[in-house]
């Protein structure tokens with residue numbers, strides 16, 4: 507099987523979320539309105555339509571799991587809200603979208619004064635550059651988040667800073683996530699961090715096997731796209747350093763989105779609510 511777009515397994519997850527946005531945008535009563543995703547997927551389809559890679563076939567043929575589409579759209583809408591709330595307080599603030607993929611959050615949230623950095627692996631930013639133009643306030647950084655050089659670029663601003671990582675940290679090793687968060691806390695005091703985490707029980711057997719089955723069989727993602735780290739509860743990062751303070755957390759179920767249908771019954775069951783959820787911290 508040949509992948510038409512030459513990117514690794516983890517980077518390929520950015521195609522999945524992009525296509526979810528496009529499908530939802532074109533659905534009845536969309537949760538998320540992301541016209542750029544429709545434009546980008548239409549152009550990618552002409553490249554991918556010849557591919558015999560099962561993931562790319564699934565994307566082109568629009569056979570993604572409808573419930574995954576709903577979840578990804580709910581999450582993107584919530585992360586847009588985090589940005590809008592941050593900019594309402596700090597109109598000249600700086601947003602760093604870590605592991606941005608091919609998402610167009612800047613276009614959906616631009617208030618005319620924000621400085622917005624989209625950061626992802628070079629292989630993803632290479633694709634992104636074909637569709638998104640940088641400006642004096644919108645910047646693309648081609649780097650692993652773990653190579654700290656990007657922090658010097660961002661720290662040319664005085665802030666305030668909002669760092670967000672939507673669907674990213676679970677693909678990194680636990681020690682790497684901890685070290686990154688502690689570095690952000692040290693180098694950007696007063697900043698906010700919004701990041702999605704998985705429960706660490708999903709990173710260990712036997713539940714890890716279920717996740718891997720979903721990634722391989724249902725999403726046709728390669729073996730490197732695996733969950734490697736998680737936390738047990740929202741306050742866990744507070745235990746890493748006294749300068750990390752939980753502001754709030756959020757689960758998909760909190761959206762009350764009607765397209766979640768019967769899944770909403772799980773909202774009060776901790777195991778489900780805190781299976782994959784978002785934590786929002788102040789780094790002091």
Ligand SMILES: C[S@@+](CC[C@H](N)C(=O)[O-])C[C@H]1O[C@@H](n2cnc3c(N)ncnc32)[C@H](O)[C@@H]1O
Pocket residue numbers: 516517518519520523524604605606607608609625626627630649650651652671672673674677678
């Ligand atoms: C599931 S996608 C999410 C993309 C985007 N945040 C969204 O929700 O549409 C995960 C993204 O994390 C990126 N990623 C994974 N490891 C990374 C790293 N070490 N540094 C920067 N980005 C990384 C991948 O390349 C991919 O674009």
